[in-house]
Amino acid sequence: MAFRTDIEIARDARKKPIMEIGAALGIPAEHLLPYGHDKAKVSQSFIRSLADRPDGKLILVTAINPTPAGEGKTTTTVGLGDGLNRIGKKAVICIREASLGPNFGMKGGAAGGGMAQVVPMEEMNLHFTGDFHAITSAHNLLSALIDNHIYWGNTLGIDERRVMWRRVMDMNDRALRDIVVSLGGVSNGFPRQTGFDITVASEVMAILCLSKDLEDLQKRLGDIVVAYTRDKQPIYCRDLKADGAMTVLLKDAMQPNLVQTLENNPAFVHGGPFANIAHGCNSVIATQTALKLGDYVVTEAGFGADLGAEKFFDIKCRKAGLKPAAAVIVATVRAMKMNGGVAKADLGAENVEAVKKGCPNLxxxxxxxxxxxxxxxxxxxxxxxxxxxxxxxxKDYVAGQGAEAILCQHWAKGSEGIEDLARKVVSLAESGAAHFAPLYPDDMPLFQKIETIAKRIYHADAVLADKAIRDQLKAWELAGYGHLPVCMAKTQYSFSTDPNLRGAPTGHSVPVREVRLSAGAGFVVVICGEIMTMPGLPKVPSAEVIRLNDQGFVEGLF
Structure with missing residues (x-):
């Protein structure tokens, strides 16, 4: 059989009208806002009507630290959702939306792969229902209002040197990381240094993904700290009266998007905060809606379990009151060999010893x-x-860790290839073995929360932070933010802050370079090492091969 790319497989999908997918979940047609025939948003009024229904069981899919060999976390998430439906469970999939930046850069899409995909694949990876554009517009409206307020007299006393709010766009563009705005004379305002982040790094994105409804969204937007006065008093978004207009721009984006898998099973695709700088999970409103509509909800967290699962548990589950029933950790033989020291070019050759050597990461x-x-x-x-x-x-190594490893062939065979995993997940979820609890309590001091994650999750010896950072954390505690969880921003490639240190390193320290308050989202960002909030494009970006073919179909997405 000839090899087919993901986009070729997706194009051949026999999709059902999205109204049929909604009807199977019990969503009346009048509560679906269709975007074409194969995707729709679910109304806020319908979501509110579900409040008294019991929740299904929540299953988290996470992974080992990512390697160039590939792990397939989203593919496994989609495959497991299909597999659960295949064995007779009413399962719903919840994943994140794709950012244009990585699609045209080097990461590729976010719809799964092979026979375990969510469709329509092209639309999901290219604009989709416009949610990211709405977030970009709301974010930049606030940016414009800040500069406009300063221009017209600055009655709030904003210190132009302490404007924290940057601008965003949904594209990788390193030239915009550090810029000067308002050049050109008096009519253009007061020149100051600022920059752009990618949209998925916006606090507005994190807020949308953690808000339970439009009222909560507006409150959180109002809580954003955008700048400080000369005596270091915070200026909030609500002080600029921006929160109402921002909510208007985001009202449709707050509605979860319903699509389907290749096997016509339901999937909510909604939100996509940067997994380095934010919590990296799909929206709370999509997950909670799915839990009311299905017996099982399969969702994923960003990057490896040290970043993604920790933030899913300590931020999303803590704030939304979610209690996962089981977790799946995705690994590949290839990635184990790479963790065991094998070069990417040599991964095709059998090397059992390298597999064993790489397994401690898992x-x-x-x-x-x-x-x-x-x-x-x-x-x-x-x-x-x-x-x-x-x-x-x-399998032998995992058994020694008190767990079971199951071979999954969903990429090639769809749900048929992942039945064994689906049955095991049901067994775990229904066993009552889950006793979920976050890693640390709300009232633990902020620096101690950082140390707890560094030592218990990263297995570091110490956290290195200078006096200015410790003083800043104490100041936030005095200002009433000490109860917030911390959101660690570090490399995804290692338990340490060194991306080249694979496996299961010990004897390392975690240096904290900077801390940022995301008061609206409700967490403190802890930046460790060099983390880019505006990525650049690689030497040969994917954009160079993305095009329309003679039939008008998109080619080059993967």
Missing amino acids: GRHIGNVKGFGVPVVVAINHFFSDTEAEVQAV
Whole structure:
């Protein structure tokens, strides 16, 4: 059989009208706002009507630290949702939306892969229903209002040197990281240094994904700290009277998007905060809606479990009152070999010893997730080059960690290839073994929260932070922000802050370079190492091969 790309498979999908997908979930047609025939938004009034329904069981899909070998977390999330439906469970998938920046850069899309995809794949990766554009517009409206307020007399006394609010766009553009605005004379305002972040790094994105309704959204927007006065008093978004207009721009974006998998199972695709700088999960409103409509909800967290799962548990679940019933950790034989020191070019050759050498990375993630009181199963995402001996090595190692590893072939076979994992997930979820609890209590001091994550999740010896950072954290505690969770911003490639340190390193420290208050989103961002909030494009960006073919179809997305 000839190899088909993800986009070719998606294009051949036999999609059902989105009204049929909604009807199967019990959503009346009048509560679906269609975007074409294959995607729709769910009305806020319908979501409110679900409040008294019991919740289904929440399943988290996370992964080992990402490697260039690939892990397939989203593909496994979609495949598991299909697999649960195949064995007779009413399951709903919840994933994030894709950012244009990575699509045209090097990461590719966010709709799964092979026979485990959400469709329409092209639209999902290119504008979709316009949510990210709405977030961009709302964010930049606030930026414009700040500069406009200063121009017309600055009655709030904003210190132009202490404007914290930058601008955003949904594209990778390193030239905009650090810029000067308002050049050109008096009529253009007061020159100052600022810059752009990518839209997914916007606090507005994080707020939308953590808000439970439009009222909560507006309150959180009003809580954003945008600047400080000369005596270092905070200026809030509501002080500029921006929160109402921003909410208007975001009212449709707050409605979850309903689409379907290749096997016509329901999927909510909504929100997409940057997994480095924010919490990296789909929206709370989509997850809670899905839990009211399905027996099982399969969702994913960003990057490896040290970043994604920790933030899912300590930020999203804490704030939304979610209690996951089980967790799946995705791993591949190829990634184990890479963690074991094998170069990417040599991953096709059997190397059982390298697999064994790389497995401690997986083992640490298993222990970490169990530490939250959530039962764990490992999904070995199958590649055609995997040998029986290599797969068995992973299974044996995981068994030694008190868990089970299951070979999954959903990429090639769809739901048929992941039935075993689906049955194991049901067994774990229905066993009552989950006793979820966040890693730290709300009232723990902020610096101690950072230390707790660094030592218990990253297995670091110490956190390094200078006096200015410690003083800033104490000042926020005095201002009433000490109850907030912390959102760690570090490399996704390692448990440490060194992206080249693979495996399960010990004896390392976590240096804190900067802390930022996201008062609207409700967390303190802790920046460790060099984290880019505006990525650049690679030497050969994906944009160079994305085009329309002679039939008018998109080519080059992956």
